[in-house]
Amino acid sequence: MPRSYVVTSEDTAIALGSGDVPVLATPRVIAWLEAATVDACPDLAPDETSVGTRVDIEHLAASPVGARVDTAAELVHRDGRLLRFAVTAQHDVGQGPVLVAQGQVTRVVVRREPFLARVGPDLVIREALPDELPAVGELRVEAYVAGYGMAEEEVGYADVLRDVVRQATQAQILVALRRGELVGTVTIVPAGRPLAEVAQPGEVEFRFMAVAPHAWRQGIAQALMAAVTDRSAGQTLVCSVIEGNEPAAGLYLAHGFTSIPGRDHEPVPGVRLKVFTRPAG
Numbered sequence: 001m002p003r004s005y006v007v008t009s010e011d012t013a014i015a016l017g018s019g020d021v022p023v024l025a026t027p028r029v030i031a032w033l034e035a036a037t038v039d040a041c042p043d044l045a046p047d048e049t050s051v052g053t054r055v056d057i058e059h060l061a062a063s064p065v066g067a068r069v070d071t072a073a074e075l076v077h078r079d080g081r082l083l084r085f086a087v088t089a090q091h092d093v094g095q096g097p098v099l100v101a102q103g104q105v106t107r108v109v110v111r112r113e114p115f116l117a118r119v120g121p122d123l124v125i126r127e128a129l130p131d132e133l134p135a136v137g138e139l140r141v142e143a144y145v146a147g148y149g150m151a152e153e154e155v156g157y158a159d160v161l162r163d164v165v166r167q168a169t170q171a172q173i174l175v176a177l178r179r180g181e182l183v184g185t186v187t188i189v190p191a192g193r194p195l196a197e198v199a200q201p202g203e204v205e206f207r208f209m210a211v212a213p214h215a216w217r218q219g220i221a222q223a224l225m226a227a228v229t230d231r232s233a234g235q236t237l238v239c240s241v242i243e244g245n246e247p248a249a250g251l252y253l254a255h256g257f258t259s260i261p262g263r264d265h266e267p268v269p270g271v272r273l274k275v276f277t278r279p280a281g
């Protein structure tokens with residue numbers, strides 16, 4: 001199935017950093033041609049997909065912004081799992097069709113799950129990127145509402161949970177990504193920072209631990225706890241849990257935390273928070 005694109009300023013060599021002229025960038029042509037090979041793939045089994053392994057393209061003519069570029073791919077060779085496609089791109093800017101690029105793309109059919117398993121760990125824990133912060137806020141609210149029945153409108157707490165962009169200036173926001181999907185988050189706040197509710201000097205507090213409900217009981221919070229431990233540089237960890245939040249209490253007790261009733265607090269009348277700590281070491 002041929003695909004057509006209109007070259008925009010986002011597709012130029014300048015925009016992609018592949019040159020300094022405002023014409024269609026070679027990497028963009030290659031991406032469009034590879035997309036054409038995805039369309040031209042023969043039917044695969046439900047657990048299969050294909051991945052690009054070799055690209056051999058000549059970029060022959062410059063397409064200006066505004067030009068329409070038509071791409072096409074044809075399967076010309078198949079050898080077991082290997083698929084080879086002939087690809088072309090052409091534009092017409094008023095003087096008839098011009099061949100913009102041509103060549104071959106090779107793809108290999110793979111089984112999706114084993115392929116992804118080989119690529120790397122399923123779960124990546126790292127600091128959130130700036131453009132992920134709003135989604136972190138939504139994930140927190142979703143988890144807290146589903147987790148212990150926090151009402152969204154409850155004393156503005158949902159606003160606190162969504163206030164991630166500001167919090168990122170004073171704390172470390174970690175995310176758990178499973179195959180690229182945001183499934184969990186936790187926030188690390190050193191003692192003395194405004195976001196720290198209960199940390200005493202020498203303690204590291206973590207807050208807003210949240211896992212997407214569809215991913216509960218799959219070890220995501222456990223992995224986030226391990227990341228918090230790694231980053232706490234041997235200091236005592238501390239957190240607060242709202243009374244009655246059994247999953248969270250269960251999580252921390254399972255990870256060597258103990259409840260310290262003497263430090264329990266009630267920041268808002270009726271909202272009783274239990275403090276859990278785990279000494280360094």
Ligand SMILES: CC(C)(COP(=O)(O)OP(=O)(O)OC[C@H]1O[C@@H](n2cnc3c(N)ncnc32)[C@H](O)[C@@H]1OP(=O)(O)O)[C@@H](O)C(=O)NCCC(=O)NCCS
Pocket residue numbers: 143144146147148208209210211212215216217218219220221222223239240241242245246247248250251252254
């Ligand atoms: C609490 C929460 C973060 C746990 O996340 P999770 O990814 O499901 O937890 P894990 O799968 O890593 O569980 C690790 C351990 O915690 C304990 N645990 C987790 N969920 C539990 C539950 N519902 N009841 C009892 N213990 C639980 C268990 O010991 C579990 O180990 P196991 O599954 O081998 O028995 C998740 O339920 C959540 O997001 N809740 C809403 C938000 C929230 O309450 N955050 C905490 C604020 S303090």
